[in-house]
């Protein structure tokens with residue numbers, strides 16, 4: 001018999017990927033109902049907890065997400081950490097499709113001695129979470145009592161960290177930055193921030209807007225880049241437009257005078273982190289970071305993908321350099337992890353690439369490309385796992401901005417729509433291949449109740465949102481984020 005019940009779709013994660021996939025699906029599949037699961041009581045993922053507080057315009061995407069959430073065919077189910085609080089196997093039977101959009105929950109490590117120390121060494125992920133009010137990092141309490149900070153990594157996240165460390169707190173406190181972060185930053189003695197990369201200026205991954213912002217920070221000078229590091233003029237003039245502008249901006253530097261600017265920053269190239277060192281007199285005080293000098297592949301020094309190797313002294317030893325630091329941040333990328341129970345659904349997480357194996361269009365596949373990035377496996381061996389999809393950073397790896405995440409999430413939603421149409425054509429039993437109960441959250445709820453979970457709804461989020469805005473208004477900021485789950489739940493009574 002033909003079933004005319006709605007198509008039930010679960011989305012795991014309420015960041016940009018989850019919301020854009022839901023938006024597209026609700027628009028194109030008129031009989032779809034979407035349940036969005038989120039481990040925190042509140043939505044929006046890195047739009048709320050990653051994007052810098054002084055970039056409010058980037059958070060405008062939250063208005064679109066709110067429109068999506070107001071659809072009668074959308075349910076928000078917050079405060080449920082899928083795979084931990086509730087097994088994936090408990091939700092699978094109730095859905096026709098599941099979209100994994102849970103982002104990247106870890107960060108990459110450097111693997112150098114001293115990196116795991118409990119004092120003065122932080123991941124950019126933790127620091128960003130701390131100033132943005134992410135409950136997981138509420139108590140980070142970074143040590144900002146010295147003058148020198150070192151950040152390893154030269155992407156936009158590294159520049160976000162540098163900017164927050166060097167910005168005037170009077171400017172920052174008008175943003176939605178966490179209050180406790182402002183209190184701490186107001187006592188910061190950091191005067192100098194060095195943003196260090198393994199390769200050269202042409203291989204750095206920050207973009208023009210973020211660089212320009214840093215070069216224009218009031219009261220902050222920029223150390224000119226040494227000539228021998230900079231690519232020659234004829235190379236710069238032959239670059240594609242965006243990269244050429246970036247190089248020209250770097251060469252021009254900042255107009256802030258180092259003699260009158262109380263703070264400074266630099267971009268230090270061709271240095272690979274080697275080890276972290278503490279002061280012999282103060283075992284809790286980081287004293288310096290040791291770096292090994294690198295050189296670019298002489299046969300191809302000006303390509304964006306140019307490789308580096310350690311620079312050798314005439315003795316054959318590596319050339320080492322110490323940079324003073326009282327606090328150290330690594331900002332070399334985020335990393336997705338497998339959710340517990342993915343294997344019960346037949347998913348073999350690709351740990352090397354940190355992604356759920358997929359066909360590039362968001363369909364989860366049984367076999368991943370585990371060889372070299374270039375070597376695609378024999379396509380005839382790849383099969384789709386019906387009803388399972390992925391989007392965002394867990395689909396394509398933790399790179400790309402909200403706009404590219406949107407495009408990618410749309411592709412995934414379109415795949416679902418196509419597959420549903422194909423399924424409807426090929427069988428009279430529209431939803432038969434997955435044997436789904438079609439109950440969605442109504443079916444899962446029973447199991448959540450049995451486990452004593454306290455899911456939050458969209459209405460609950462609206463209450464938390466209103467409380468944050470009200471308290472923010474009194475302090476002259478857009479919102480005053482609640483940074484503990486207990487505080488959020490307290491608002492709900």
Ligand code: FAD
Pocket residue numbers: 012013014015016017018037038039040043044045046047050051052055058080081082083084101102103104105128157160334339391392393394399400401402403405
């Ligand atoms: P996320 O945004 O990480 O969303 C994943 C969601 O899944 C989270 O809400 C998480 O809590 C939830 N989740 C995780 N595990 C579970 C689970 N087990 N059960 C239920 N839910 C779970 N892009 C820009 O365009 N402009 C910027 O200025 C910008 N700034 C950035 C700054 C930083 C520090 C970072 C890290 C990224 C920035 N980006 C920016 C990039 C942008 O944030 C990403 O492209 C985008 O957020 C990726 O979306 P996503 O949905 O895949 O992941």
